[in-house]
Amino acid sequence: MNPTCFARYMSKYLTEYLPGIQGVSYNTIASKRDAYILLLKYLDDTQNIKAEDVDIPLLSRETIIKYLEWLEKSRGSSVSTRNIRLAAIKSLFSYIQTQTPDYIYQCQQILSIPRKKEPGHTLEYLTVEGIKSVLNAVETSSRTGLRDLTLLSLMYDSAARVQEIADLSVNDFRAEKPSTLRLTGKGSKTRIVPLMSTTSDLVSKYISIYHPSYRGEYNVPLFSNRKKEKLTRAGIAYILKKYVKIAREKQPDLIPEIVSPHGLRHSKSMHMLQAGVPLIYIRDFLGHSEISTTEIYARCDSEQKRKAIENTCPSITKSETPMWQKDTSLLGWLQSL
Structure with a gap:
C-alpha cells in the first residue's frame, strides 16, 4: 500500500520537522499527535474513511470545522481543548503549504479558521x-x-x-x-x-x-x-x-x-x-x-x-449610621417604593 500525501507529510512533520528543525519537546509532539489521532477517529466514525485512505483533498475547511464541533458535542471537550486541537491542525497545514504549493489555497482556508472565544473563569487556588x-x-x-x-x-x-x-x-x-x-x-x-x-x-x-x-x-x-x-x-x-x-x-x-x-x-x-x-x-x-x-x-x-x-486612598465615607435611619416610618415608605 502506497502512503497518501497526508500520511507522508504528517509523518515527516512529527518525526523530522518538529524534533529536528524546531526542537520542540516530546510532550508538545505528543499533544499534536493526539489531535491527529482524534481527527482520524472522527473521519472513521462519522464518514467511514479509514486512516490509510485519508488524504489532503478530503480535509477541507468545512471538514475541520465539523471535527471541532464533534469534539465539543460528542466528546464533551471544552472550548480550550477545542482551540488546542485546532492549533495543532493549523501548525500541520502551515508546514504542508511550505512543502507543496499544490494545496496552498486549501491550507490557507484551514489556517483562516478562527479560535473560539473561551468563557471567562476564575482562578482556583487554595488558601x-x-x-x-x-x-x-x-x-x-x-x-x-x-x-x-x-x-x-x-x-x-x-x-x-x-x-x-x-x-x-x-x-x-x-x-x-x-x-x-x-x-x-x-x-x-x-x-x-x-x-x-x-x-x-x-x-x-x-x-x-x-x-x-x-x-x-x-x-x-x-x-x-x-x-x-x-x-x-x-x-x-x-x-x-x-x-x-x-x-x-x-x-x-x-x-x-x-x-x-x-x-x-x-x-x-x-x-x-x-x-x-x-x-x-x-x-x-x-x-x-x-x-x-x-x-x-x-x-x-x-x-x-x-x-x-486603603493605603493610597483616603477614606471619605462616614462610618456612622445616618440619623434618618432611625425613622422607621420613612424607611418603610422608601422600601415600599
Whole structure:
C-alpha cells in the first residue's frame, strides 16, 4: 500500500520537522499527535474513511470545522481543548503549504479558521490553611503515605507543573543548603527553584527510604508507582484527588469545588504575591517567559487590591449610621417604593 500525501507529510512533520528543525519537546509532539489521532477517529466514525485512505483533498475547511464541533458535542471537550486541537491542525497545514504549493489555497482556508472565544473563569487556588488541610490528610505511617506527602509538598513548594514533577529524577534534587530543585519545563527549558528547609528535609528522608542505594545515577525517577515506573500525570492527579476528598470531608469551607495539580501551582503563586514577592521574581520562579502571563495572579488577588487602595486612598465615607435611619416610618415608605 502506497502512503497518501497526508500520511507522508504528517509523518515527516512529527518525526523530522518538529524534533529536528524546531526542537520542540516530546510532550508538545505528543499533544499534536493526539489531535491527529482524534481527527482520524472522527473521519472513521462519522464518514467511514479509514486512516490509510485519508488524504489532503478530503480535509477541507468545512471538514475541520465539523471535527471541532464533534469534539465539543460528542466528546464533551471544552472550548480550550477545542482551540488546542485546532492549533495543532493549523501548525500541520502551515508546514504542508511550505512543502507543496499544490494545496496552498486549501491550507490557507484551514489556517483562516478562527479560535473560539473561551468563557471567562476564575482562578482556583487554595488558601494557606487549605494547603495545610490537604497535607494533613496524608497518613504518613506507611511508605506510600510518605511518598504522597513528599509529592504534594514538593508540588506546592516548587510551584511545578504536573509534568515537571512527573519528569523529576533523583539527581534533580540538591540537598546541600540552600536546597534547590531543577525543573525541566516547556520547550525543555530548565530552571532552578529554591526549597523550604522543611520540604528539603522531607525529600531527603523520602530518598533515603525509596532510593537507599542511589549513588548519583542519572534518569532515576524520583517518584514511581508500584511497578517501579515513573508516575504519570493521571497518577499524580489521582493522588491529589484522594487527599482533597479527605480534607473536604473534614474542612469543607477550606477546599474549593475544583482542585487540580495545577491548582497547587496557582496557590503557591498567590501566596508568594500576598507575601510581597515582586511579580518579576514570581515570573522566574514559575518559568514564565513573559511577565504578562504572571500578571494574572495580581489581577485575581482581590484582598491585595483592597489593601493597596486603603493605603493610597483616603477614606471619605462616614462610618456612622445616618440619623434618618432611625425613622422607621420613612424607611418603610422608601422600601415600599
